[in-house]
Amino acid sequence: MAGTQRDTDRERARITDDNGVAIESALVGDELELSYPSSDGTVVECARLDIPEKSVTALVGPNGSGKSTLLKALSSHLEPDTGTVRIHGEDLGSFGQKELARELGVLSQENDSLSSISVEDLVYHGRYPHRGFFDGPDEADRQAVERAIELAGIEEIRDTELGQLSGGQKQLAWIAMVLAQDTDVLLLDEPTTFLDVHHQFRVLETIRQLNEEKGVTVAVILHDIAQAARFADYLVAMHDGELYDWGPPEEVVTEQLLADVFGVEATVEYEPELQVLPKRALPDRRSD
Amino acid sequence: MGEAQSVEGHRSAREREGWVTGRLVLFCLASTVITVVAGLVQVSFGEYSMTFLEAWKAVFNPAVIFDLNAWASFLFGTERPDMSTESIVVWNLRLPRVFVGIITGATLAVSGAVFQAVTRNELASPFILGVSSGAGFAVLATLVVFSGLAPFLPLIAALGGTLAFGIVYAIAWKGGTSPVRLVLAGVIVNMVFQSLQQGLFFFADDLGVVQTAIAWITGSLTGTGWEEVRIAILPAVVAIGIALAGARQLNVLMLGENTARSLGMRVERVRFFLSGVAILAASVAIAVAGVVSFFGLVVPHIVRNTVGGDYRRLMVGCVFAGPALMVTADVGARLALGTQMPVGVVTGLIGGPYFLYLMRKRQSMGEL
DSSP: OHHHHHHHHHHOOHHHHBTTTTTOEEEEEEEEEEEOTTTTTTTTTEEEEEEEETTTEEEETTTTHHHHHHHHHHTTTOOEEEEEEEEETTTGGOOOOHHHHEEEEEEOOOOOOSSSSSSSHHHTTTTTGGGSSSOOOOHHHHHHHHHHHHHHHOGEEEETTTGGGGHHHHHHHHHHHHHHOSSSSEEEESSSOOOOOHHHHHHHHHHHHHHHHHEEEEEEEEEHHHHHHHHHEEEEEETEEEEEEHHHHHHHHHHHHHHIIIIIIEEEEEESSEEEEEEEOOOOOOGG | HHHHHHHHHHHHHHHHHTOOHHHHHHHHHHHHHHHHHHHHHHHHHHSSSHHHHHHHHHTOOOOHHTHHHHHHHHHHHOOOOOOOHHHHIIIIHHHHHHHHHHHHHHHHHHHHHHHHHHBBBBTTTTTTTTTHHHHHHHHHHHHHTTTGGGGGHHHHHHHHHHEEEEEHHHOOOSSSOOHHHHHHHHHHHHHHHHHHHHHHHTTOOSSHHHHHHHHHOOOOOTTTOHHHHHHHHHHHHHHHHHHHHHHHHHHHHHTTTHHHTTTTTTTHHHHHHHHHHHHHHHHHHHHHOOOOOTHHHHHHHHHHHOOSHHHHHHHHHHHHHHHHHHHHHHIIIITTSSSSHHHHHHHHHHHHHHHHHHHHHOOOBOOO
């Protein structure tokens, strides 16, 4: 049980940056047990989860390892059976729904059904938590929308309807919507899955730029471990509903992890930069 | 600098236009013209024969239009001041029917549009979600059994509609609903309530009641007068007003439940509240005109095809297109077929095939 061992190690030592200064966590999950009302049995169990402030954390793990479930709990879409989630030290439950939406932006996976809305109108919806029931958009709303559109680099398609866009352009439009929400913390559920390489990079670059320029804390589920290892400041590896390991990619990504968590044989190169080269699938581990 | 200027330019362009497009304005104008023309045709025919000119003169007779006493008698039921025979025929017998048509058309269209957004289901309408049959049953029960409660018809209709919609939602709910589940549940509840309606006929004492009841189940504007306008106008204005104000909420709901929640909407509450508004709107129409089939389903589709899916435009479009289509259909029901037909027969005959056409044309049906 290497995973459990690592978990306890992590609990003792807080994360520090290069200078040995402890890094604050924007989001903290404590003693979380998560399950869905429609099915019985705990889906995710997690003693402690930290999303460090002003950095990009990638959640990785195979299908069904509980990444999305964990993200739902962090964004208050799923009430934990036990445990608490705190954002900047305050319990999620103490926020009103709109109040929370001004602190925490979430992009979920289910967003391709709507087609007859222009990109700009979609981005304006990101201002919803900042507006009252009868308020029209004010100057602050307009500026936030312009910034979001510029940051996502979608000026040229702002008047196009979603239905006419490619999957990648659509994803950028949805990301612009959460950017317009203007939150300090951003949670993204597989924003790059199903996109071509060009748009994968554009999405990741947008996230990175947002993080660097505005100090936004990002937690993002990434499907591709190699991509996550190169892109994120911290990795959280999930396996069978538990935290397998977390920390900077250089520490987390090992050939052992790829075998245990992802069931692939791979080589990991640390020089000149971290690189994961998956080779072949290991025989099904569940049989033993 | 150049970039900042272009952003500035775009921004002012947006402010100028907002969400109101030329197409929407044109659509509303055209709808208004159709409503007025159909209304004028409607008031020009009838047993008391008048020429077009006479009838129209009576409609625009300043002695009536600017007479506060006349309006008080129309809207509050006070004593009617003296008028010419033409004025009485037009203003007291024929025009109120047009007004009831306008009110029912607008409320049914708005109700259908709201239901389609709340359930995110383009098959949704007060008819298909059971609201119509539930409200219909409640009204029928009132007419046949508890005739003393007639003044409270809209309220009773709303209660029946709410009950039926609640049952439909409860059947369809399984940790969320899907368009198909909602429609299936609606079909089942519709059948049950229709059986109940038919059963009620056997408790009716005389043939007159049965005939009223049948006209009522098919949806009819025959014989509606200022009384119906008085019953319907206030709840209709309230329901339509709230629905228009809630258009942005509906737009956000259309983004999907998860996204709406992430944006800070209390989804269940908003959905519940707006469903209530839609039930009220449908009940208003049902209380004065009966169950006009297909109307709430088809009109939002027509409007959506013309002005687009943005609910701010869609709602305004529905408020104008609903009356135009209802008044026109009623002209057809009253005059085209030689004998007085319930308007529901006409809307069913036109709406059914139109819906079929939609089904054939589209690849996928259901999720909006």
